Amino acid sequence: xxxxxxxxxxxxxxxxxxxxxxxxxxxxxxxxxxxxxxxxxxxxxxxxxxxxxxxxxxxxxxxxxxxxxxxxxxxxxxxxxxxxxxxxxxxxxxxxxxxxxxxxxxxxxxxxxxxxxxxxxxxxxxxxxxxxxxxxxxxxxxxxxxxxxxxxxxxxxxxxxxxxxxxxxxxxxxxxxxxxxxxxxxxxxxxxxxxxxxxxxxxxxxxxxxxxxxxxxxxxxxxxxxxxxxxxxxxxxxxxxxxxxxxxxxxxxxxxxxxxxxxxxxxxxxxxxxxxxxxxxxxxxxxxxxxxxxxxxxxxxxxxxxxxxxxxxxxxxxxxxxxxxxxxxxxxxxxxxxxxxxxxxxxxxxxxxxxxxxxxxxxxxxxxxxxxxxxxxxxxxxxxxxxxxxxxxxxxxxxxxxxxxxxxxxxxxxxxxxxxxxxxxxxxxxxxxxxxxxxxxxxxxxxxxxxxxxxxxxxxxxxxxxxxxxxxxxxxxxxxxxxxxxxxx
Numbered sequence: 450x451x452x453x454x455x456x457x458x459x460x461x462x463x464x465x466x467x468x469x470x471x472x473x474x475x476x477x478x479x480x481x482x483x484x485x486x487x488x489x490x491x492x493x494x495x496x497x498x499x500x501x502x503x504x505x506x507x508x509x510x511x512x513x514x515x516x517x518x519x520x521x522x523x524x525x526x527x528x529x530x531x532x533x534x535x536x537x538x539x540x541x542x543x544x545x546x547x548x549x550x551x552x553x554x555x556x557x558x559x560x561x562x563x564x565x566x567x568x569x570x571x572x573x574x575x576x577x578x579x580x581x582x583x584x585x586x587x588x589x590x591x592x593x594x595x596x597x598x599x600x601x602x603x604x605x606x607x608x609x610x611x612x613x614x615x616x617x618x619x620x621x622x623x624x625x626x627x628x629x630x631x632x633x634x635x636x637x638x639x640x641x642x643x644x645x646x647x648x649x650x651x652x653x654x655x656x657x658x659x660x661x662x663x664x665x666x667x668x669x670x671x672x673x674x675x676x677x678x679x680x681x682x683x684x685x686x687x688x689x690x691x692x693x694x695x696x697x698x699x700x701x702x703x704x705x706x707x708x709x710x711x712x713x714x715x716x717x718x719x720x721x722x723x724x725x726x727x728x729x730x731x732x733x734x735x736x737x738x739x740x741x742x743x744x745x746x747x748x749x750x751x752x753x754x755x756x757x758x759x760x761x762x763x764x765x766x767x768x769x770x771x772x773x774x775x776x777x778x779x780x781x782x783x784x785x786x787x788x789x790x791x792x793x794x795x796x797x798x799x800x801x802x803x804x805x806x807x808x809x810x811x812x813x814x815x816x817x818x819x820x821x822x823x824x825x826x827x828x829x830x831x832x833x834x835x836x837x838x839x840x841x842x843x844x845x846x847x848x849x850x851x852x853x854x855x856x857x858x859x860x861x862x863x864x865x866x867x868x869x870x871x872x873x874x875x876x877x878x879x880x881x882x883x884x885x886x887x888x889x890x891x892x893x894x895x896x897x898x899x900x901x902x903x904x905x906x907x908x909x910x911x912x913x914x915x916x917x918x919x920x921x922x923x924x925x926x927x928x929x930x931x932x933x934x935x936x937x938x
Contacts, residue, residue, distance in 0.1 A: 502541060546581075548595075555576070625676065774818040865920065890911065
């Protein structure tokens with residue numbers, strides 16, 4: 450995740466902003482267009498909006514984890530973090546498992562990360578990714594494996610040598626710029642390498658998602674002196690006459706191949722990408738054509754990093770929110786928040802108040818095309834500067850279901866039936882493999898409902914007077930229609 454300002458995007462019309470901020474009051478199992486759930490409930494009840502509640506856990510330079518090189522301490526730090534996220538009702542983590550051409554798992558393609566043991570290539574003595582994944586799942590938290598596609602290493606200047614390449618990496622695949630070493634995006638061999646790495650992760654590990662951040666072609670403003678790609682262009686351009694269009698096509702092919710690899714080998718894995726805030730910056734500097742990827746259906750979840758405040762003079766949160774929802778294509782939209790700025794000395798005036806987060810969440814939740822928020826980054830959640838995490842706990846006080854965001858693999862869940870109430874115990878009929886039941890409460894039939902329980906049982910004790918109904922939810926987060934409604938008096 451980058452912590453730098455991004456170039457401004459073209460102003461959108463006020464009408465677009467208004468259109469993007471209408472309240473979504475559709476029922477459970479219904480996801481914002483253009484990916485509606487095929488099983489919307491046959492009811493006029495107003496169900497609470499589903500949300501992905503995600504945190505990025507960065508491992509490069511041990512930003513979030515692990516800060517210790519000792520195994521027991523590493524494990525405790527990670528489980529303590531997950532316990533706190535669970536307490537705050539997060540349901541997803543994006544954990545960086547490949548940040549610098551390295552790995553947090555035993556990879557045939559890249560060395561073990563130096564951030565685990567302090568030494569690049571050193572086996573830590575345990576399956577780090579398996580541990581992280583299992584601990585997340587044990588808490589009911591989804592685990593999305595976050596990888597950086599091209600970056601291999603960084604350095605302060607050319608005076609420092611880059612680390613030795615893994616034995617399986619051909620030096621001809623690599624470009625050494627002054628401050629960053631990358632896999633060459635122009636090469637078909639590199640695209641296949643990325644696909645092979647993705648296949649290795651998703652077939653070895655039961656990850657819920659595969660996530661890319663916003664590092665594609667490097668930004669010259671941070672990469673220093675850049676090595677020319679003129680020779681690559683002249684050799685590989687085909688029919689392209691515009692080098693920038695050719696660069697975008699190179700990245701397009703990589704994204705499409707990753708999508709195809711996931712769909713071929715484990716299609717239930719959700720593919721997400723978190724672009725920088727400005728669409729123009731992605732397109733013109735990183736050569737990442739996000740609207741093409743989303744309209745083509747290559748990306749399941751779009752998570753723009755809207756790290757600037759509402760009303761920012763060049764890159765305002767609210768304008769970028771409207772822009773990305775307009776160009777969401779076939780993807781769901783989750784919004785990335787610059788949580789690291791709250792209470793930070795260099796965060797800016799707006800980020801010295803918890804009200805900024807409240808206002809951002811209001812904009813996101815009132816936008817009918819968004820399905821959640823992602824927080825960068827995890828250590829700042831623990832830090833709780835200016836009481837920002839106390840405020841987040843209020844914003845996340847109510848339970849929610851995870852939205853459906855990928856490809857349905859499991860059988861559609863059947864509608865629960867025979868809902869009845871005996872005293873304070875609700876019971877119903879329902880069955881199926883890996884099915885959970887969501888119980889909703891309504892104070893009256895015109896009020897928005899509240900999720901009061903998710904259970905694998907066929908009964909639940911309830912306390913408040915009002916109306917209740919039940920739905921069934923499968924492992925893909927596809928939700929059935931609602932059962933009959935019953936009143937507790």
